[in-house]
Amino acid sequence: MGILEVKGVGKRFGGLQALGDVNLSVAENSVHAIIGPNGAGKSTLLNCLIGKLIPDTGSVTFEGQSVLGRTPYEICQMGISRVFQTPEIFTDLNVMENMLIPCFAKRDGAFAMNAIGSVTSQAEVQDKAMQMLEDMNLADKRHMLTGSMSRGDKRRLEIAMCLSQDPRLLLLDEPTAGMARADTNNTIDLLKQIKEERDITIAIIEHDMHVVFSLAERITVLAQGTPLVEDTPENIKGHPKVREAYLGESVD
Amino acid sequence: MFGLAKKDANLLLIVAGLVMLAPFILNPFPGESAMAQFNAGYPDLMQRFVIFGIFAIGFNLLFGLTGYLSFGHAAFLGVGSYAGVWMMKLLTINVIPAILISTLVAGIFSIAIGYISLRRSGIYFSILTLAFAQMSFALAASVLTPITGGETGLQTALSDPRILDSASSGGNIPSPAIFGMEMRDSAELVLGGWTFTFNVGYYLCAVVMILAFYTAIRIFRSPFGLMLRAIKSNQQRLNYTGLNTRPYMLACFVISGMYAGLAGGLMVSMDPLAGAERMQWTASGEVVLMTILGGAGTLIGPVLGAGMIKYFENIFSKINESVLHQWFAFMPDGLEDVIVAMLYPFIGKGWHLTLGIVFMLVVIFLPGGLVEGGQRIGAMFKRKAKADDKSSANVEPAE
Ligand SMILES: Nc1ncnc2c1ncn2[C@@H]1O[C@H](COP(=O)(O)OP(=O)(O)O)[C@@H](O)[C@H]1O
Numbered sequence: 001m002g003i004l005e006v007k008g009v010g011k012r013f014g015g016l017q018a019l020g021d022v023n024l025s026v027a028e029n030s031v032h033a034i035i036g037p038n039g040a041g042k043s044t045l046l047n048c049l050i051g052k053l054i055p056d057t058g059s060v061t062f063e064g065q066s067v068l069g070r071t072p073y074e075i076c077q078m079g080i081s082r083v084f085q086t087p088e089i090f091t092d093l094n095v096m097e098n099m100l101i102p103c104f105a106k107r108d109g110a111f112a113m114n115a116i117g118s119v120t121s122q123a124e125v126q127d128k129a130m131q132m133l134e135d136m137n138l139a140d141k142r143h144m145l146t147g148s149m150s151r152g153d154k155r156r157l158e159i160a161m162c163l164s165q166d167p168r169l170l171l172l173d174e175p176t177a178g179m180a181r182a183d184t185n186n187t188i189d190l191l192k193q194i195k196e197e198r199d200i201t202i203a204i205i206e207h208d209m210h211v212v213f214s215l216a217e218r219i220t221v222l223a224q225g226t227p228l229v230e231d232t233p234e235n236i237k238g239h240p241k242v243r244e245a246y247l248g249e250s251v252d
Numbered sequence: 253m254f255g256l257a258k259k260d261a262n263l264l265l266i267v268a269g270l271v272m273l274a275p276f277i278l279n280p281f282p283g284e285s286a287m288a289q290f291n292a293g294y295p296d297l298m299q300r301f302v303i304f305g306i307f308a309i310g311f312n313l314l315f316g317l318t319g320y321l322s323f324g325h326a327a328f329l330g331v332g333s334y335a336g337v338w339m340m341k342l343l344t345i346n347v348i349p350a351i352l353i354s355t356l357v358a359g360i361f362s363i364a365i366g367y368i369s370l371r372r373s374g375i376y377f378s379i380l381t382l383a384f385a386q387m388s389f390a391l392a393a394s395v396l397t398p399i400t401g402g403e404t405g406l407q408t409a410l411s412d413p414r415i416l417d418s419a420s421s422g423g424n425i426p427s428p429a430i431f432g433m434e435m436r437d438s439a440e441l442v443l444g445g446w447t448f449t450f451n452v453g454y455y456l457c458a459v460v461m462i463l464a465f466y467t468a469i470r471i472f473r474s475p476f477g478l479m480l481r482a483i484k485s486n487q488q489r490l491n492y493t494g495l496n497t498r499p500y501m502l503a504c505f506v507i508s509g510m511y512a513g514l515a516g517g518l519m520v521s522m523d524p525l526a527g528a529e530r531m532q533w534t535a536s537g538e539v540v541l542m543t544i545l546g547g548a549g550t551l552i553g554p555v556l557g558a559g560m561i562k563y564f565e566n567i568f569s570k571i572n573e574s575v576l577h578q579w580f581a582f583m584p585d586g587l588e589d590v591i592v593a594m595l596y597p598f599i600g601k602g603w604h605l606t607l608g609i610v611f612m613l614v615v616i617f618l619p620g621g622l623v624e625g626g627q628r629i630g631a632m633f634k635r636k637a638k639a640d641d642k643s644s645a646n647v648e649p650a651e
């Protein structure tokens with residue numbers, strides 16, 4: 001059984017069946033890519049995994065425990081972190097403060113009344129945040145307000161924030177969208193490195209086939225809310241149905 | 253120092269210095285001079301400066317940090333006031349229990365209101381808090397009359413039990429005191445044309461205000477404060493980062509309510525009379541204005557805003573037509589009348605108009621409030637100093 005098991009998940013928005021009958025099993029310590037054309041329901045599927053949406057039908061279990069009916073913060077504390085399609089960071093805070101928040105969440109749990117000691121006096125959390133920033137080449141920008149950073153930097157910061165929580169499962173929603181080729185390659189290297197260093201499972205949604213084929217061990221192709229095929233990258237490359245439904249129109 | 257970064261410690265010392273020396277600073281004009289009516293260094297007004305300063309500091313902990321705009325904070329001030337008077341009626345005329353219980357009762361009251369109001373955010377949160385406050389006001393003025401004194405208000409009386417105090421000598425209602433020193437006691441210092449008044453009540457409020465300010469700085473700089481700022485910036489993200497924003501918001505709301513209760517307790521310690529109008533929505537609106545005028549989310553802003561509004565309310569409102577005629581008496585009669593007629597709407601009862609204009613100008617041109625004004629002036633001088641001395645190129649990033 002995989003670390004993440006999605007069984008028969010369906011989600012309807014008014015008249016639109018965004019997810020039909022999705023079955024998905026993500027093996028522990030693997031990199032699993034989910035590809036598919038725009039509007040296929042990929043982000044909706046991730047939303048159902050982290051408690052942002054509640055599916056109409058089906059079940060989602062993580063490490064044997066159901067995530068349905070749990071709040072987003074509980075699911076995150078279970079060990080699932082997500083990087084969003086458009087970077088979700090604290091744009092009014094500086095880079096260091098952004099980094100400290102997940103570090104505190106990791107150390108203190110969902111709520112702690114730390115109202116008297118100053119943020120700067122919490123040496124271990126400071127060190128951890130600083131270490132993460134150095135690993136991501138963001139350390140020299142630590143005093144910068146994140147609202148004014150480039151999209152690539154925001155994305156790296158968000159990845160760093162998620163990683164600082166030592167998630168068991170990292171969900172990435174089009175992490176290289178809108179990135180220059182060099183940044184994309186850096187991101188690939190970064191994710192490879194993360195994979196090597198940590199006990200982590202990665203589920204990645206991606207449009208860039210270069211990224212997908214460099215990282216993924218399994219690929220699920222989603223079209224119109226239902227999985228078309230699931231296979232290894234080699235087989236997916238040659239799959240006629242996939243070429244027709246997806247690769248043919250998006251390889252540019 | 254005191255567990256604060258150097259910059260914050262300096263700010264605290266400056267504020268403490270200004271507050272302690274206020275009887276001098278606010279009395280710049282000799283008593284007999286024409287400008288004497290601009291003096292604000294009398295106990296009654298100075299007490300109001302610091303008490304409303306505390307109220308606004310507390311309000312800013314909620315609004316400035318989390319962005320949740322409570323429109324019912326006066327309810328906590330009112331509840332604190334009633335609790336304070338009851339302590340002085342039942343327990344002792346010593347103000348210390350009154351102040352402590354005011355804070356505590358307002359805290360408990362804000363748990364209830366916060367728990368319900370915080371189910372919503374944005375405008376709905378504001379409306380819920382407003383509704384609760386108006387409800388409290390209406391109840392206090394009517395059905396709760398046995399507890400609140402209704403429309404006449406609640407005050408100390410000669411027949412009150414005051415179980416901790418020995419039977420009062422003489423036939424007078426005892427006046428609020430701290431270990432025998434009455435709040436209204438003052439020492440005066442006459443220097444040339446100036447008379448400086450050092451009032452027991454003011455100094456009690458001043459010390460409490462400095463402590464309240466210090467606590468607020470600690471909260472601002474704490475991990476808790478960081479989470480509150482993160483709520484303002486992106487509450488969703490915080491949830492997906494594994495943090496439960498509910499208890500953070502509730503804790504913040506209750507702390508903020510306790511500051512309001514503390515202010516209420518000090519108010520009745522200075523003058524043991526609490527009326528329902530203290531809870532009315534205009535009073536809730538006033539603390540919003542104070543905080544925005546001074547600079548929401550800044551440490552010192554709310555205090556400045558509170559001071560400015562109370563100064564306008566008490567000083568501008570006292571300038572009347574005859575005072576204006578006095579000022580412009582040197583002009584030819586016709587011109588004098590024209591000028592007085594032009595200025596008249598802005599003074600006396602028209603102080604609201606002046607304040608309204610100042611408020612609009614600040615919000616439009618200085619969205620960061622008076623603090624932003626100060627920073628801009630500071631930056632102007634810095635730029636000038638830098639142009640003079642080009643060698644000092646390195647500027648430390650602001651923490
Ligand atoms: N919250 C929502 N309300 C209504 N429709 C939605 C919502 N979220 C997504 N959709 C619709 O569901 C479909 C799938 O969207 P999405 O999961 O974002 O696709 P993608 O595979 O490109 O990530 C789209 O047609 C989108 O318009």
Ligand SMILES: [Mg+2]
Binds near residue numbers: 042043044085
């Ligand atoms: Mg998407």
